[in-house]
Amino acid sequence: MTGWAVGVLAAGTYLIRLSGLLLRGRLTVSARASRLLDLGPTALIAALVATAALTEAGGFAGWARAAGVAAGAVAVWRRAPLVLVVVLAAGVTAGLRALGVS
Numbered sequence: 001m002t003g004w005a006v007g008v009l010a011a012g013t014y015l016i017r018l019s020g021l022l023l024r025g026r027l028t029v030s031a032r033a034s035r036l037l038d039l040g041p042t043a044l045i046a047a048l049v050a051t052a053a054l055t056e057a058g059g060f061a062g063w064a065r066a067a068g069v070a071a072g073a074v075a076v077w078r079r080a081p082l083v084l085v086v087v088l089a090a091g092v093t094a095g096l097r098a099l100g101v102s
Contacts, residue, residue, distance in 0.1 A: 062102040068093030 029037070053069045054061055072089030080088070 064093050064096035064101045067096055067101075 054066055056062075056065075068089040068091075071092040072085050075085040075088050
């Protein structure tokens with residue numbers, strides 16, 4: 001039963017992606033709608049990151065994790081290398097937890 005469900009979902013995903021290629025020249029959207037469609041993936045990723053980074057077991061994950069995420073975001077904004085971003089965010093979170101901040 002699971003194999004059929006995976007197959008149907010895979011086929012549906014393929015058809016949705018294919019429809020974008022086939023209908024690209026046939027549909028026109030306004031400049032505003034085009035801008036909103038361009039921002040959609042960014043908003044989705046931001047929401048997923050915020051949910052994963054700031055919640056745990058259906059509740060707030062604590063200030064230490066939020067501070068670590070904020071430190072990582074600042075490092076990304078300052079164009080730090082990925083390794084430094086990860087180490088900085090983990091270090092801030094671990095340091096605050098060692099000080100007793102949850």
